[in-house]
Amino acid sequence: MEPGLNLTPRLLRLFVVAIFVPSPTWTAAQDGDALKPYIKEASPVLVLEHVRLIDGTGAAPKEDQRIDIESGKITQVQDASPNRAHPSKAKVLDLSGKTVIPGLVGMHEHLFYPAPHGGPPRLQLWVEMADSAPKLYLAGGVTTARTAGSVEPYTDLSLKAMIDAGQIPGPKLYITGPYLGGYLGRAPQMHTLTGSDDAARTVDYWAAEGVTSFKAYMDIKPDELKTAIEHAHAKGLKVTGHLCAVGFREAAALGIDNLEHGIVVDSEFFPEKKPGICPDGADEGLPKNVQIDSAPVQQTIRDLVSHHVAITSTLAVFEVSVPNRPSLLSQNARNFIRLSEVLTPEALSGYLLVRNFYAEGNPPDEARLLKMEMQFEREFVKAGGLLLAGCDPTSYGGVVPGYCDHREVELLVEAGFTPVEAIHIATQNGAIFLGQDASIGTVAVGKSADLVVIAGNPAKNIDDIENVEMVFKDGVGYDPEKLIKSAAGLVGLR
Numbered sequence: 001m002e003p004g005l006n007l008t009p010r011l012l013r014l015f016v017v018a019i020f021v022p023s024p025t026w027t028a029a030q031d032g033d034a035l036k037p038y039i040k041e042a043s044p045v046l047v048l049e050h051v052r053l054i055d056g057t058g059a060a061p062k063e064d065q066r067i068d069i070e071s072g073k074i075t076q077v078q079d080a081s082p083n084r085a086h087p088s089k090a091k092v093l094d095l096s097g098k099t100v101i102p103g104l105v106g107m108h109e110h111l112f113y114p115a116p117h118g119g120p121p122r123l124q125l126w127v128e129m130a131d132s133a134p135k136l137y138l139a140g141g142v143t144t145a146r147t148a149g150s151v152e153p154y155t156d157l158s159l160k161a162m163i164d165a166g167q168i169p170g171p172k173l174y175i176t177g178p179y180l181g182g183y184l185g186r187a188p189q190m191h192t193l194t195g196s197d198d199a200a201r202t203v204d205y206w207a208a209e210g211v212t213s214f215k216a217y218m219d220i221k222p223d224e225l226k227t228a229i230e231h232a233h234a235k236g237l238k239v240t241g242h243l244c245a246v247g248f249r250e251a252a253a254l255g256i257d258n259l260e261h262g263i264v265v266d267s268e269f270f271p272e273k274k275p276g277i278c279p280d281g282a283d284e285g286l287p288k289n290v291q292i293d294s295a296p297v298q299q300t301i302r303d304l305v306s307h308h309v310a311i312t313s314t315l316a317v318f319e320v321s322v323p324n325r326p327s328l329l330s331q332n333a334r335n336f337i338r339l340s341e342v343l344t345p346e347a348l349s350g351y352l353l354v355r356n357f358y359a360e361g362n363p364p365d366e367a368r369l370l371k372m373e374m375q376f377e378r379e380f381v382k383a384g385g386l387l388l389a390g391c392d393p394t395s396y397g398g399v400v401p402g403y404c405d406h407r408e409v410e411l412l413v414e415a416g417f418t419p420v421e422a423i424h425i426a427t428q429n430g431a432i433f434l435g436q437d438a439s440i441g442t443v444a445v446g447k448s449a450d451l452v453v454i455a456g457n458p459a460k461n462i463d464d465i466e467n468v469e470m471v472f473k474d475g476v477g478y479d480p481e482k483l484i485k486s487a488a489g490l491v492g493l494r
């Protein structure tokens, strides 16, 4: 029997009733107390004392610092000297042994998750994680997130409004519109553009609805991309892309602001690539003979840098296609235990099934592509490029908001960046790209108190970034354990 067709009239009635009975959360939201269950620290004047500070600028960590917070803003950053008085009415938190970093600025985040076990054959479907994703991003220390492509733009916009109104916990959201271009007809939740008029109409419509950026996708044609960029730029909005029919250098010449995933999705290295068409085999990554230190790739890097095109690193989503990575037994075991807490049983089994498939099939190219992308990202930064970080909770699952943001930073370190550089990429660089670096992305006087308190020292051992003890957003300290508990068993469902 088809699942979903065997609802009895009684169950149906229950379902209808359940929709219309106000939930406790909704009632609480009306009282303005909706966030209380997730908050650990709400004093308007706070002193974080004896912290190790990694300030997000890429500067070396400073030991034994003191950060003063008042009305959501950072008012002092200084040595924790016993001779300095605390502000009156300040609540002082002794955070000896902890590290404070800026709130993460996730630049390739989504509010959806792949439908467990996929949709019908050859169709890709995603389920909106309206309940769990905002909580898990915040629990992971992501205080700002760009959604980098939406399958339910109205839901994403509503969630942003609810978070901003204090009705639900979550990061500061920068909503990206629906994917522009479609995915070769295989993803029915995406609109496939019918030409440049359609691109103009779609950009204008969603800009008016409140999205603040756009994501061009896979089979978008050069003329559609050109029009989308013109219409977005006319409104002061930016366009990023995960492209295939258009190559990176062509997109840079058209004025794109950002490219997702990096060189391994650039189609321009396929010798048989025809203008405006995604070449066969592009799904599997770069052709085998392409080397990062070769002249054409170096030319692409120079071209992207000179056109000020940022690249978003999404190593965590690539990693799940590499056999036996991340290890479920060694360094990433803590993350995996947490994952199994928040995924539905069906989503967990779906994830493990495909992992196993990769482990047994042992595809030879995936590890090579991950290494190649890491090398590209290092060289792009060395050439002066702006590298952003995000975790892209897509693929076949197992890439989960918050956790994948930690994994992304760990993988940047594996790529060869120092821990402090990796944190800089995941904080200040995103803030710069968003044009918000005057208020977020670093720990400095006058900025919003968006801070992550971490047990341990991620400058020495980057895996410590997983030990998030408290997350401040605008000076309010959230309890990651409570946020995670409230999302338990929901990823894959809602």
Ligand SMILES: [Zn+2]
Residues within 6 Å of the ligand: 108, 110, 148, 149, 392, 393, 394
């Ligand atoms: Zn994505």
